[in-house]
Amino acid sequence: MKVIGFIGPSGTGKSHRASWVAREHGTDFIIDDGLLIKGNTIVAGVSAKRESTKIASVKRALFTDPKHAEDVVKALKNNDTQVLLIIGTSDGMVEKIAARLGLGPVAEKVYITDVASEYEIKQALSTRREQGKHVIPVPTFEIKKDFSGYFLDPLQIFRRKGKGSYQLVGEKSVVRPTFSYMGNYTISDYTIYQIVEYVTSNIEGVSKISRFRAENRPDGIYIEMDLVLIYGYMIKKLLREVQEQVSEQIKHLTALNIRRMNVVAKSLVMDSRKS
Missing domain, CATH: 3.40.50 (Rossmann fold)
Incomplete structure (x- = not known):
């Protein structure tokens, strides 16, 4: 070699x-x-x-x-x-x-x-x-599973092909390691809860969160929550929507990987506006 x-x-x-x-x-x-x-x-x-x-x-x-x-x-x-x-x-x-x-x-x-x-x-x-930034020569999606909880930024590399024309030739990732002199950062479980509560409160068919638990592990975050839903909505479809929207917002706002999210429809309530 x-x-x-x-x-x-x-x-x-x-x-x-x-x-x-x-x-x-x-x-x-x-x-x-x-x-x-x-x-x-x-x-x-x-x-x-x-x-x-x-x-x-x-x-x-x-x-x-x-x-x-x-x-x-x-x-x-x-x-x-x-x-x-x-x-x-x-x-x-x-x-x-x-x-x-x-x-x-x-x-x-x-x-x-x-x-x-x-x-x-x-x-x-x-x-x-x-800024304490380090480059890893692979795309962000490739390393995110190993860098859950780090600041991650995609860095796309372009090559000029002609006047006003560029070709994407590669993507790298920028991280701020935990040993950076700029210090560590942490995101509390309560902050995660507040994000989840805000997201679910804006989903039609969800009344409230009755139980919430978040566990931060090295490979990502594990979430369990029970919901009170409004009677009259398709439960399976609604729970899937909750999973998708919560996962998307947490990843966007915190750079944390969602490794598992268990959502349970614990009870139903009547919507007084409909009755």
Whole structure:
């Protein structure tokens, strides 16, 4: 397997340009911050950006966990990888990753200064310092299941085809990791309840929520609620509408993944306006 290193200081825009550099060297396979990525898909690994501290993040990126390294090596073999791009902040980091994964020497090295101007690098560094944002070179839908509860923004990359014409060539995701110096953020269960209460109060056929429970887990949020419905509406259709609207609004407002939502029609009441 031919190993290519893509090297530059943290925050200089390596992940943003990773897909382009990989394609220029004839591969879709990239190792970036603990993840093995093929094209727009995460094949194996665990993102270092999920770790709660900077030290844990560095260890994850260097594959110090044998199980983590083993999973990525297995995926490389299963995909018959011939060329691999490894992203790192230094020559030493790229070489350590290659050694831990048993990939042999790094055959070629590309530096961020080879593919980005001084102005572009300064802009990337400014974004990292001021906003604490990190780029992962896969679409947002691909990582959302692993980054439930993080700030997630899609970043679409376009190429000019002609005057006033652009072609979408890829999508990346922007996250703010938990170890960001800008601090953590939390969303209380009561806030989730308030969102749900507001949404359901605007759905015709729902009288009120009689019981609500939200459980925030690492893979997403689990919701259970009992509803009092108004007599005369199709219950199954109404409960489905509640699930869809609540799920859509929570994802939009909080970036939390809804892993499960159990909705029960607990009782019925007559609508005094109809009677």
